[in-house]
Amino acid sequence: MEKELDLREVLATGEQIQEIIARAIIDREFLKEVISLLDDDLWTVQKNALRVISAIMEEIPSLQEALVTKLMVMVRKSEAVPLTQEIARTFGLLARINPEEVRKVVPIIFANYRLGDPKIKINMTYVLEEIMRANPSLLSGVFKDIGILLTSKNNADKLAALNFIAALGDNGLKYVTPFLPKLFALLNDKDEVVRASAVETLEKLAEKNKKLRAIVIEKLKEMKDPSDLVKHKVEEALSRLLLLEKE
Numbered sequence: 001m002e003k004e005l006d007l008r009e010v011l012a013t014g015e016q017i018q019e020i021i022a023r024a025i026i027d028r029e030f031l032k033e034v035i036s037l038l039d040d041d042l043w044t045v046q047k048n049a050l051r052v053i054s055a056i057m058e059e060i061p062s063l064q065e066a067l068v069t070k071l072m073v074m075v076r077k078s079e080a081v082p083l084t085q086e087i088a089r090t091f092g093l094l095a096r097i098n099p100e101e102v103r104k105v106v107p108i109i110f111a112n113y114r115l116g117d118p119k120i121k122i123n124m125t126y127v128l129e130e131i132m133r134a135n136p137s138l139l140s141g142v143f144k145d146i147g148i149l150l151t152s153k154n155n156a157d158k159l160a161a162l163n164f165i166a167a168l169g170d171n172g173l174k175y176v177t178p179f180l181p182k183l184f185a186l187l188n189d190k191d192e193v194v195r196a197s198a199v200e201t202l203e204k205l206a207e208k209n210k211k212l213r214a215i216v217i218e219k220l221k222e223m224k225d226p227s228d229l230v231k232h233k234v235e236e237a238l239s240r241l242l243l244l245e246k247e
Contacts, residue, residue: 006031008040019195021055031056038070043080050074050083054090057097064098072105075123076112085125093132095138098156101137102131110142112158125160136175141166150182158194162201169205173212176205176223180212184219192227194242199230203237207244217241 010016011034024031056178057063071087071094078084095102105141109131113124120151132139149161167185175185186198199220206216220234220241 008045009039011037011040011045011052013130014044014048017048017051020052021110025056025059026050038074041085043078045082046074047080047086048164050086050090054093055087057093061098064094065101067089068094068101068105069096072108073128076120078086078123079119084126084189087123088126088130091127092134095131095135097137099138102135104132104142106138107141112146114145121156121160125163128202129163129167133170136168136171145177147182150179150186155191155194158189158191159197162197163184163192166201169201169208173205187219187223192225192229195225195227196233199237200234203241206241213241213244 006022007030008064010020020034031053034049035053037045037051040046040049047183053063053067057067058157067090071091075084075087077092078087109124109127111129113121118125128139146161146164149157149164152158152161161179162183165176165179183198184203186194187202189195202216202219206213217238220238223229223230223234225234
């Protein structure tokens, strides 16, 4: 019992994580104790227990399927952003090392985003973005839904879709090309925050692709937006993109 209390204390503080990882690799009973602390009442304990498990799960394939199921429960309950981010990073890692297990839950994750309460929607956004960065092919079944979000009447949906597209763009323009017409259309959205976010997303995509960069630069030069927020974002984007053109 004392050993369990010591482990919990270490995970609560985040100290000696490397020592915990090393021991969990060679001692399966100790690993079981770490796994049990994913249900702890303290979110820092959960987060650091997950850090330990993430560090060794590639070497233990049998752990991965069960972990996907556990993560789905954890992300719905998470109230702490750092814990949610750790859950999302773990999903991203699983998307690389065991894509088929993650593929099974992607529709559920997206359904939770669409139908969940505001907290769940935010949590699922973190997870979806990490999966998109790690293995965008797993999201092919919901690309149509992302396109629908771009034309939603709900600004939060539009902003989430812009974040998703920026994450997809980390893996190449081919994943975001179908969204570009709607993305450019958002430069004329009635909400200034949406317009500003569209500028930021286009800038991120253009930074990685020279052909798109020329198009985005021309579009931004043509903008005559009345919003100071949008003007500022356009100026920042043009400054960075024009600098890249000189390199």
